[in-house]
Amino acid sequence: MRQARQWCERCFIYALLCMLVFLMIALEGSFVRAVGQTGDPYRPPAALLLQKDGIHDLRGQVIRCQPGEEVGIWAESSLSLTIANVVIEGCEVGIVVTGAATNNVAQGVTPNVLSPSADIKSQSGQRWSAHVEGARMRVTTIGIFLAGNGSTAVSNIVGGARYGIVVTGDDNTLINNQSNDNLKDGFLVTGDRNLLEGNEARRNGGVGIHVARMVPMVGDNRFLSFIQDRGLSNVIRGNTALDNKRDLVEFADCADPPFPPLSNEWTNNIFGTRRPNCIE
Numbered sequence: 585m586r587q588a589r590q591w592c593e594r595c596f597i598y599a600l601l602c603m604l605v606f607l608m609i610a611l612e613g614s615f616v617r618a619v620g621q622t623g624d625p626y627r628p629p630a631a632l633l634l635q636k637d638g639i640h641d642l643r644g645q646v647i648r649c650q651p652g653e654e655v656g657i658w659a660e661s662s663l664s665l666t667i668a669n670v671v672i673e674g675c676e677v678g679i680v681v682t683g684a685a686t687n688n689v690a691q692g693v694t695p696n697v698l699s700p701s702a703d704i705k706s707q708s709g710q711r712w713s714a715h716v717e718g719a720r721m722r723v724t725t726i727g728i729f730l731a732g733n734g735s736t737a738v739s740n741i742v743g744g745a746r747y748g749i750v751v752t753g754d755d756n757t758l759i760n761n762q763s764n765d766n767l768k769d770g771f772l773v774t775g776d777r778n779l780l781e782g783n784e785a786r787r788n789g790g791v792g793i794h795v796a797r798m799v800p801m802v803g804d805n806r807f808l809s810f811i812q813d814r815g816l817s818n819v820i821r822g823n824t825a826l827d828n829k830r831d832l833v834e835f836a837d838c839a840d841p842p843f844p845p846l847s848n849e850w851t852n853n854i855f856g857t858r859r860p861n862c863i864e
Contacts, residue, residue: 630658631675637663642670649675656721659683661713661732672721678742679721683713683732716740727763730756733775737761747772748788758783769794770828776816785825791833792825792855795848817847820863824854831855838862 627633631653634640647656647670656672659665661683672678714735721727726749727742733753741762742748748763754775762784763770770785771793785792795815815835825831834848838860850863858864 627658628654628677630655630680632657634659634665634667637661637665639666639668641666641668644669644671646671646673647675648673655680656723659714661735663713664715665713666715666717667719668716669718670720672719672723675721675723676725677729678723678727678745679716679719680729681714681716681732681735683735721745726750727766728761730758732756742766748785751775751778754778757781764788766790770825772796773818773820774815776818778818780818780820781822783823785823785831786827788828790829792828792831793820793823793853794833795820796833796835815848817849819849819851820853821849821851822853826854826856828857830857830859832858832863834860834863836860 629652631647631649634657649656654676656675656677657667657670657679659667659679659681661681665683667679667681713732716728716735716737717739719728719740721740721742722744723742724744725746727745727747728737728740728749730737730749730751730753734755735753736757736759737749738758739760740749743763743765746767748766748770749758749761749772751758751771751773752775755777756775757779758771758781759779760782761771764784764786766788768788768790770788770791771780771783772791773780773793773795780793783793795818820832832850832853832855834850836848848863853864
C-alpha cells in the first residue's frame with residue numbers, strides 16, 4: 585500500500601510538469617517507464633476541473649479534496665478564464681493553471697477579470713490565458729502553480745505548503761499576493777519575462793522570492809530533479825520579503841565567471857538577506 589501511494593504521488597508531480605514540454609526535466613528509473621506506458625497526458629484527479637473560458641466566481645466557496653483527489657482546481661484555458669474568491673483546503677496542490685495567452689485580442693473581446701487592478705495586460709493590448717484572484721488556501725505541496733503563459737495572479741493568500749506560488753511559464757503577472765509560512769520557497773520563478781510586484785513573502789523555510797535555474801521541486805520519496813536553463817528577463821519590484829531563511833535569491837552571480845547575470849530586474853524590494861549582493 586505504501587509503495588502504491590508513493591508511485592501515485594510521483595505520477596502526480598510528473599503530471600504537473602509534463603505539460604511543459606519545452607522544459608528540460610530529468611526523471612528517474614521505473615517512474616519514467618510507468619508513466620511512459622500511458623498514451624494520453626496524465627491529469628491528476630481534481631476536486632474541480634475548469635475547461636470552459638469565462639468568469640468562475642466561486643463567491644467564497646470552500647473546496648476540499650476528497651480521498652483520491654490531489655488538486656483543488658485544475659484550470660485549462662484556451663482564451664480567457666478567471667478563477668475568483670475561493671477557499672481551498674486539504675489538497676496536495678491548490679490551483680494549477682495551464683494554457684497560453686496571445687497578444688492578439690479579437691475585436692470586441694474583453695478579458696475575463698473582476699477588478700480594475702487586474703486589468704493590466706488588456707491596457708497594453710494583451711490578454712491572459714487565466715486570471716486567479718482572491719483565492720485563499722492551505723495545502724501541502726504547491727499553492728498556486730502557473731504552468732501556462734500570460735496568466736495573472738492577484739491578491740491571493742497561500743500558506744502552509746511546501747512551495748507557495750510556483751511560476752514555470754513565461755509572461756505571467758503576480759501582484760499583491762501573500763505567500764507566507766511555507767516549508768520551502770514563498771515564490772519560485774523559473775520562467776521568463778514574469779512580473780512580480782507588491783507581493784509579500786514572510787517566514788518561509790526556504791527563499792522568500794527565488795528566481796532559479798535548477799531547483800529540487802519536491803522530496804520525501806517524491807523527488808524530481810527539475811533542471812533547466814531559464815529564469816531570464818523577469819521583473820521583481822516593490823515586493824516585501826522578510827524573515828525567510830533567505831529573502832531574495834537569484835541563481836546567478838553579479839559578474840562572470842562562472843555564471844553570468846540572468847538579466848533580471850530587482851528594484852525597490854524590502855528585504856533583510858539576499859544572494860547575490862547585487863540584487864535589491
